Amino acid sequence: MRRMSLEKQFLELLTHQKRYSEHTVRSYEKDLEMFNVFLSNEHLTFDTFQFQDARNFLSFLYDQGLKKSSVSRKISCLRSFYNYLIRNGHIEKNPFLNVPFPKEEQHLPDFLFENQINELLESLDKNSKMYTRNRAILELFYATGIRSEELLTLTLDRIDLKMGIIKVTGKGKKDRLVPLNEHATDAINEYVEIFKDKIIEHDxxxxxxxxxxxxxxxxRYVVNDLMKKSAIQTGLHPHALRHTFATHMLNSGADIRAVQELLGHESLSTTQKYTHLSREQLRREYLNAHPSNRRDD
Incomplete structure (x- = not known):
């Protein structure tokens, strides 16, 4: 019972003080549940689990067929959980402190081409009750590249439609100003005019x-559903629109440090992955378009 109580307290901390997204907290909760299964199988408790048990735990995770990215998240979750236990005097050492993260496979992020963005917007059902909301969400994602949690925490007082700018609270509760283009401004304005009373009521x-x-x-359901209805590749998530924003900005010649600032990246290296993607796209365009590549030997 004590373990469950501490876990719940930890998840409450993530939700209300750390302001983690609902999706992240739910994932951490599942990570802790899986850890409990392992402890039960090994006849261990969270305070008897030692660093030397970590190798068995990693084997347990890989036996579940998990991807390296999922294993990394579980290590991160448990490292944070044990730090929480130390701060509250329940244990003295963190057994996950020196557990290495698995090396992840390098892959390019999902993104949409410009014609796909146009198809997506044009496919919206104008007769739908939530048409103006759907259009505003897509236009805002594409215009700014903000994260899902940043979009969801926006309120009316953080949007200046006359100036075309929004105030976003990013990771680490850091605020940044992000400009809007005319398409996003018009879409948000139309949506707010229709639903303003309910928006104010719920803040x-x-x-x-x-x-x-x-x-x-x-x-996530709304964005995925819109993509399915537009016949665009399914399985894409809101973050794909963030990737699309970054890729299109860099492809159009935007300064990488400006894109870093707009995305709210702490490290320039995080932004640089989109330059790799841009170069790969350039290579594909070259191979498809240059006459020499279609010439017989």
């Missing part, structure tokens, strides 16, 4: 079909 910019605040899970 939340984004509403679901029942006119209550849109959740992280609801947002």
């Amino acid at each position: 939340a910019l984004w509403l679901n079909h029942n006119l209550r605040p849109l959740t992280d899970r609801g947002l």
Whole structure:
């Protein structure tokens, strides 16, 4: 019982003090549940688990067929959980402190081409009750590259439609100003005019079909559903629109440090992955377009 109580306290801390997204907290909760299964199988408790048990735990995770990215997240979750236990005097050492993260496979992020963005916007059902919301969400994602949690925490007082700018709270509760283009400004303005009363009532910019605040899970469902209906590759998530923003900005000649600032990246290396993607796209365009590549030997 003590373990469950501490876990719940840890998740409450992530939710209310650290302001982790609903999706992340839910993932951490599942990570802790899996850790409990391992402890039970090995007849261990969280305070008897030692660094030397970590290798068996990693084997346990890989036996579940998990990807390296999932294993990394579980290590990160448990490292944070044990730091929480240390701060509260429940244990003295963190057995996950020196557990290495698995090396992840390098892959390019998902993104949409410009014609796909146009197809996506043109495919929106104008007769839908939530048409203006859907259009505003897509235009805002594409215009700014903000994260899902940043979009969901926007309120009316953080949007200046006349100046074309929004105030976003990013990771580490750091605020940054992000400009809007005319398409996003017009779309948000049209949406707010229709739903302003409910937006003010809930003090939340984004509403679901029942006119209550849109959740992280609801947002992912909305974006994925819109992509399915547009016949664009399914399985893409809101973050793909962030990747699209970054890729298109760099392809159009934007300074990488400006893109870093707009995305709210702490490290320039995080932004640089989009230059790799841009070069790969350039190579594909070259191979497809240059006459020599179609010439017989």
